[in-house]
Amino acid sequence: MNANANVSSSTSHYPAAPTAQRAETHTLSVLVDNEPGVLARVIGLFSGRGYNIESLTVSETEHQKHLSLITIVTTGTPMVLEQIKNQLERLVPIHRVVDMTLNGNSIERELAMVKVRGKGEHRVEALRLADAFRARVIDATTESFVFEITGKSDKIDQFVELMLPLGLVEVSRTGIAAIARGPEGM
Amino acid sequence: MTREMTGAEMVIEALADQGVQHIFGYPGGAVLPIYDAIFAQKKVQHVLVRHEQGAVHAAEGYARSTGKVGCVLVTSGPGATNAVTGLTDALCDSIPIVCITGQVPTHLIGNDAFQECDTVGITRPCTKHNYLVKRIEDLPRVLHEAFHIASSGRPGPVVVDIPKDIQFAKGLYSKPKDFPHTGYRPKLKGDMAKIKHAVDLMAHAKRPLFYTGGGIVNSGKAASDLLRELVKLTGFPITSTLMGLGAYPAADKQWLGMLGMHGTLEANMAMHDCDVMVCIGARFDDRITGRLDAFSPGSKKIHVDIDPSSINKNVHVDVPIIGDCAHVLEDMVRLWRTSAIHSDKKALGDWWKQIEKWRARKSLAYRPSNEVIKPQYAIERLYALTKDRDTYITTEVGQHQMWAAQFYGFQEPRRWMTSGGLGTMGYGLPSSVGVQMAHPKSLVIDIAGEASVLMTMQEISTAVQYRLPVKIFILNNQYMGMVRQWQELLHGGRYAESYTAALPDFVKLAEAYHAHGIRCEKPGDLDHAIKEMIGVDKPVLFDCVVDPAENCFPMIPSGRAHNEMLLGDAAVKLEDAITEEGKVMV
Numbered sequence: 001m002n003a004n005a006n007v008s009s010s011t012s013h014y015p016a017a018p019t020a021q022r023a024e025t026h027t028l029s030v031l032v033d034n035e036p037g038v039l040a041r042v043i044g045l046f047s048g049r050g051y052n053i054e055s056l057t058v059s060e061t062e063h064q065k066h067l068s069l070i071t072i073v074t075t076g077t078p079m080v081l082e083q084i085k086n087q088l089e090r091l092v093p094i095h096r097v098v099d100m101t102l103n104g105n106s107i108e109r110e111l112a113m114v115k116v117r118g119k120g121e122h123r124v125e126a127l128r129l130a131d132a133f134r135a136r137v138i139d140a141t142t143e144s145f146v147f148e149i150t151g152k153s154d155k156i157d158q159f160v161e162l163m164l165p166l167g168l169v170e171v172s173r174t175g176i177a178a179i180a181r182g183p184e185g186m
Numbered sequence: 187m188t189r190e191m192t193g194a195e196m197v198i199e200a201l202a203d204q205g206v207q208h209i210f211g212y213p214g215g216a217v218l219p220i221y222d223a224i225f226a227q228k229k230v231q232h233v234l235v236r237h238e239q240g241a242v243h244a245a246e247g248y249a250r251s252t253g254k255v256g257c258v259l260v261t262s263g264p265g266a267t268n269a270v271t272g273l274t275d276a277l278c279d280s281i282p283i284v285c286i287t288g289q290v291p292t293h294l295i296g297n298d299a300f301q302e303c304d305t306v307g308i309t310r311p312c313t314k315h316n317y318l319v320k321r322i323e324d325l326p327r328v329l330h331e332a333f334h335i336a337s338s339g340r341p342g343p344v345v346v347d348i349p350k351d352i353q354f355a356k357g358l359y360s361k362p363k364d365f366p367h368t369g370y371r372p373k374l375k376g377d378m379a380k381i382k383h384a385v386d387l388m389a390h391a392k393r394p395l396f397y398t399g400g401g402i403v404n405s406g407k408a409a410s411d412l413l414r415e416l417v418k419l420t421g422f423p424i425t426s427t428l429m430g431l432g433a434y435p436a437a438d439k440q441w442l443g444m445l446g447m448h449g450t451l452e453a454n455m456a457m458h459d460c461d462v463m464v465c466i467g468a469r470f471d472d473r474i475t476g477r478l479d480a481f482s483p484g485s486k487k488i489h490v491d492i493d494p495s496s497i498n499k500n501v502h503v504d505v506p507i508i509g510d511c512a513h514v515l516e517d518m519v520r521l522w523r524t525s526a527i528h529s530d531k532k533a534l535g536d537w538w539k540q541i542e543k544w545r546a547r548k549s550l551a552y553r554p555s556n557e558v559i560k561p562q563y564a565i566e567r568l569y570a571l572t573k574d575r576d577t578y579i580t581t582e583v584g585q586h587q588m589w590a591a592q593f594y595g596f597q598e599p600r601r602w603m604t605s606g607g608l609g610t611m612g613y614g615l616p617s618s619v620g621v622q623m624a625h626p627k628s629l630v631i632d633i634a635g636e637a638s639v640l641m642t643m644q645e646i647s648t649a650v651q652y653r654l655p656v657k658i659f660i661l662n663n664q665y666m667g668m669v670r671q672w673q674e675l676l677h678g679g680r681y682a683e684s685y686t687a688a689l690p691d692f693v694k695l696a697e698a699y700h701a702h703g704i705r706c707e708k709p710g711d712l713d714h715a716i717k718e719m720i721g722v723d724k725p726v727l728f729d730c731v732v733d734p735a736e737n738c739f740p741m742i743p744s745g746r747a748h749n750e751m752l753l754g755d756a757a758v759k760l761e762d763a764i765t766e767e768g769k770v771m772v
Contacts, residue, residue, distance in 0.1 A: 016477070032369075033369065040307070041310060044310055045311075083495060092369065093369060095369040
């Protein structure tokens with residue numbers, strides 16, 4: 001074929017997007033130096049490389065050593081998840097990245113505060129359901145409650161859904177915190 | 187020894203302690219205390235560029251040609267933002283750079299002060315690491331850490347942003363003894379079990395191939411020497427990426443030439459058909475792989491890289507080895523020598539016969555001309571007339587860069603400075619300034635295109651000021667040649683904005699800068715003109731007027747695999763070469 005003839009119907013000089021593998025949801029625990037800008041580095045990495053963040057929690061965990069723990073829930077194909085872990089480990093202030101989902105033996109919890117407004121039967125029903133979900137009342141007026149509920153995310157999802165017809169006003173959730181079972185530390 | 191000094195003095199002291207002799211920069215309000223400190227000493231020489239982008243590219247050329255860290259000093263705001271292109275370029279090509287930026291005083295940060303920008307925010311994604319120093323006590327540690335991070339592991343640029351009040355503040359300076367970061371420990375030694383597995387695969391390979399990259403050059407001279415030893419021991423063919431040229435001598439018969447989009451037919455076909463691929467210090471970049479689902483479908487892949495995130499990023503590999511190239515190569519050579527492993531001679535002989543058939547297609551061939559200078563011919567003559575000298579080559583980005591990679595034979599590492607990952611037009615001229623600064627007695631040539639070189643042309647003024655006799659060899663085809671080529675091949679010949687209608691007279695431009703200008707338009711005059719260029723002891727702008735319609739071949743068209751290369755019409759036709767069943771060349 002002559003070199004100067006039409007070579008391709010594609011007009012991009014980049015390879016086509018790979019055919020999609022199945023995306024999985026994983027929880028990553030990221031141990032970092034608690035220094036200015038460290039969260040921006042992590043979030044910038046996710047947005048810059050097009051990774052997803054489903055949930056993110058961050059707090060100092062060891063004050064003496066200036067260490068913080070960031071827990072990130074993310075979705076991606078196995079290849080992307082491996083990239084995320086490797087890219088995170090490349091950042092200088094990051095000490096360790098552990099894929100809690102891959103390790104298989106971890107506990108995940110989330111806390112939510114749920115405000116419900118209502119009177120009469122709705123109010124009684126909300127209180128009854130809260131009791132069944134072991135949610136605590138942490139604020140009350142004659143026409144409202146704020147419940148505190150802790151548990152797995154799907155439990156909180158379910159509770160919030162049940163509150164919807166009973167006068168749900170708003171929800172504040174912490175995002176997921178995770179820790180491995182057993183005696184070993186991270 | 188601990189001494190009291192100002193932050194600005196600490197900067198100079200730390201540079202001197204790190205062995206820095208040259209720093210490329212441009213002054214401004216927020217770095218004046220540091221310039222004051224430069225003024226007061228003789229240990230570190232400052233090189234005044236004409237634009238901050240040029241400072242970073244010069245430092246890149248300096249770093250890449252010496253193996254040392256390149257240093258940059260710029261002011262806040264526009265000084266920092268102008269440096270961003272260079273920093274990104276250094277990140278993409280893993281070049282160790284420490285860039286010190288001035289910043290407005292700490293109490294004004296966030297206040298939209300004059301020449302303020304969020305330097306650490308802007309440079310976070312385009313540096314390996316960056317710092318904003320808000321306490322004078324942190325400054326000595328941060329400065330030395332910056333050098334450590336820039337030069338260790340996979341090298342890269344590090345920015346240290348220093349507010350003006352910190353430059354004035356007094357504090358105690360001493361050189362820190364060790365590096366306290368516990369999270370940053372690049373792994374040098376490869377996993378021995380994996381290296382054994384790799385060597386075993388290589389020993390049983392029938393169609394093996396080395397595919398190497400810039401990691402070999404970055405790892406140092408030892409890596410390059412060990413690579414040569416391993417290639418000789420095994421008898422395998424070897425190809426390399428653009429960034430890896432020179433790590434293995436181009437004159438050797440086991441060398442297949444560069445691979446990838448504009449690589450040779452034999453290199454790309456060998457990549458496609460090999461059964462064991464030994465990738466060392468390269469990263470399966472999209473210019474290399476072409477169509478991913480058809481990339482070397484039948485091979486076991488071994489990948490040696492110091493950066494774990496390079497492994498399994500684009501291509502799944504069978505034997506990942508995380509470590510420094512020189513360390514891993516040393517283990518491979520030792521295993522090969524001590525355990526009486528031999529290559530499969532018979533299979534290797536057949537493989538080489540196949541490779542010679544591909545080579546016989548002469549994929550780099552072009553139609554010579556007596557009327558007009560062919561750009562390939564220009565590079566061939568430049569190579570012939572400079573190869574016996576102590577020569578360093580830099581390039582801009584585009585067709586001329588690919589022709590330089592194809593036709594200039596690099597025999598040693600660190601002789602080839604080019605913008606690979608980012609593809610920064612305007613890299614070559616400032617880069618050559620940095621190279622010449624580091625190698626004052628050597629011949630430094632920027633193989634340029636007329637469009638690229640105009641992007642950073644002002645740095646010829648720097649070259650003149652410091653009496654740096656860089657040779658700017660412009661392949662002038664009046665087009666952004668690579669853009670024109672893509673428009674010809676993929677956009678129906680609609681040459682939107684790729685022709686430069688008002689080019690300067692480069693000879694007069696050279697004279698305006700007090701440099702030397704040469705124009706050459708005929709192939710017959712070329713040798714004489716090149717000799718004149720080499721002989722002039724000052725910066726030269728060489729306007730080499732070449733065929734404006736020439737395209738760069740061979741080429742892997744978009745969305746195609748390695749075995750679907752497009753050859754120029756001067757290459758040996760398939761039917762004239764020895765054919766192999768099932769291989770259809772486009």
